[in-house]
Amino acid sequence: MATQRLRLVAPSGDRVIVDLPAAAPVSHVVAGVRFVGGSFGTGFQIGPRGYHDFACTHVAPGKTRERLVVHGREVVVAEADDGQSSLATLIGAYHELMTVYAGPAPHRERVLALFGSLRIEDHVGGMIVVPRAATLLDPANEHFVVVVKDHGSLSIPAPRHATALLPEHAGAPTKRGEVWRSDSARSFVLGCPAGAAEVHLADTTVTTERQRLDWLDEIGVTWDQG
Amino acid sequence: MTSSIAFDLITWAAIILLFFGLAAVLREVRLLRGVVARGTDGFVAVPPDLALGPRFAGDGGRIVAAVDSGCPLCLTVVERLAELGAEATLLTHEPLTTWTHLARGLPVISDGEAWRSVSHLSPPVLMLLDGTGRVRRMLLPARAAEVDITLADWAGPKSGGDTGDADVGANSRP
Numbered sequence: 001m002a003t004q005r006l007r008l009v010a011p012s013g014d015r016v017i018v019d020l021p022a023a024a025p026v027s028h029v030v031a032g033v034r035f036v037g038g039s040f041g042t043g044f045q046i047g048p049r050g051y052h053d054f055a056c057t058h059v060a061p062g063k064t065r066e067r068l069v070v071h072g073r074e075v076v077v078a079e080a081d082d083g084q085s086s087l088a089t090l091i092g093a094y095h096e097l098m099t100v101y102a103g104p105a106p107h108r109e110r111v112l113a114l115f116g117s118l119r120i121e122d123h124v125g126g127m128i129v130v131p132r133a134a135t136l137l138d139p140a141n142e143h144f145v146v147v148v149k150d151h152g153s154l155s156i157p158a159p160r161h162a163t164a165l166l167p168e169h170a171g172a173p174t175k176r177g178e179v180w181r182s183d184s185a186r187s188f189v190l191g192c193p194a195g196a197a198e199v200h201l202a203d204t205t206v207t208t209e210r211q212r213l214d215w216l217d218e219i220g221v222t223w224d225q226g
Numbered sequence: 227m228t229s230s231i232a233f234d235l236i237t238w239a240a241i242i243l244l245f246f247g248l249a250a251v252l253r254e255v256r257l258l259r260g261v262v263a264r265g266t267d268g269f270v271a272v273p274p275d276l277a278l279g280p281r282f283a284g285d286g287g288r289i290v291a292a293v294d295s296g297c298p299l300c301l302t303v304v305e306r307l308a309e310l311g312a313e314a315t316l317l318t319h320e321p322l323t324t325w326t327h328l329a330r331g332l333p334v335i336s337d338g339e340a341w342r343s344v345s346h347l348s349p350p351v352l353m354l355l356d357g358t359g360r361v362r363r364m365l366l367p368a369r370a371a372e373v374d375i376t377l378a379d380w381a382g383p384k385s386g387g388d389t390g391d392a393d394v395g396a397n398s399r400p
Contacts, residue, residue, distance in 0.1 A: 006345075022342065025319060026342075047348075048346075048366060049347075049348060071269035072269060090269075092271065093364075112259070113259065116268070120268060122272065123272045124274045124275065124344075125346070146346075
């Protein structure tokens with residue numbers, strides 16, 4: 001079976017290679033990163049261009065409340081119509097960096113300070129987001145979610161969190177590693193020599209269970225910490 | 227004036243002066259924070275490092291739009307490209323027959339391998355290629371109006387090597 005290789009750039013700057021069967025098209029790739037420092041913690045999602053508009057239209061319908069400029073890029077602040085959440089998103093060249101607030105939109109200064117405390121490098125393969133040295137913030141975790149149409153999704157944690165995911169006993173061998181069934185019938189843990197992923201199979205009639213398991217058998221994840 | 231009243235007056239004057247000083251420092255901090263936030267050194271867009279392959283090689287300056295028939299914005303972008311008379315080629319992973327009535331007269335190439343190099347991004351993806359089929363500039367439009375701005379920008383005298391992304395004003399959301 002032919003393979004497609006995704007070469008992704010993690011928020012920390014690490015390179016991640018995801019090998020998937022070529023026949024099934026990738027429909028979405030999203031990264032997440034969380035920073036902590038003292039009693040402060042904040043999380044960001046990184047999606048391709050159009051991510052903010054999609055969220056404001058389909059996830060939490062809302063309207064733009066404010067627009068500001070940080071690092072020479074536009075930051076859009078939107079508030080959900082129900083007032084339960086708000087989004088602030090920096091529009092990059094290839095990706096968008098989004099954070100979610102509970103409740104109404106925060107004040108302009110808070111948004112400016114938050115995005116101003118980051119150093120951002122936008123690559124076609126992903127967005128590198130690191131806190132500036134003076135902020136005393138540290139990255140706590142990062143992960144990718146890769147969605148493949150009619151087959152399933154992969155949740156790929158960073159290596160230091162991946163070790164906690166893997167059982168101690170041997171799993172069933174696959175083409176590029178080994179696999180364990182999770183608690184849920186449709187979820188699996190996939191372990192590869194340099195990466196791991198939680199794989200959730202799609203619940204659809206478009207593909208058969210056999211096709212989805214064959215797809216799972218071909219997946220490979222390599223996290224290169226350079 | 228007794229010495230105690232004079233002492234109180236001097237003390238209060240000093241306290242008021244200190245408060246003014248503190249206010250001035252806080253103002254400076256706010257201004258500096260604004261300068262840091264407005265600076266462009268915190269954001270870098272790295273030029274694309276992608277090659278679509280020999281099928282896309284040519285004289286250079288070729289515009290390729292990666293599109294999917296299931297994405298409404300892709301169809302809008304194709305329509306806009308056709309209206310502008312752009313010499314653009316459509317790249318898709320779907321069979322050519324899917325695009326027979328959707329391509330608006332633009333040439334279509336169905337190439338799974340080339341598609342996979344941009345499949346992790348959301349279509350539509352506009353790319354400006356050099357003669358070898360390598361992507362020189364790239365834009366992921368979020369609105370049809372961005373197509374006009376981008377084509378005008380790419381048609382200009384700028385040489386390749388940057389990201390192809392328009393400035394903050396052009397990206398501004400409605």
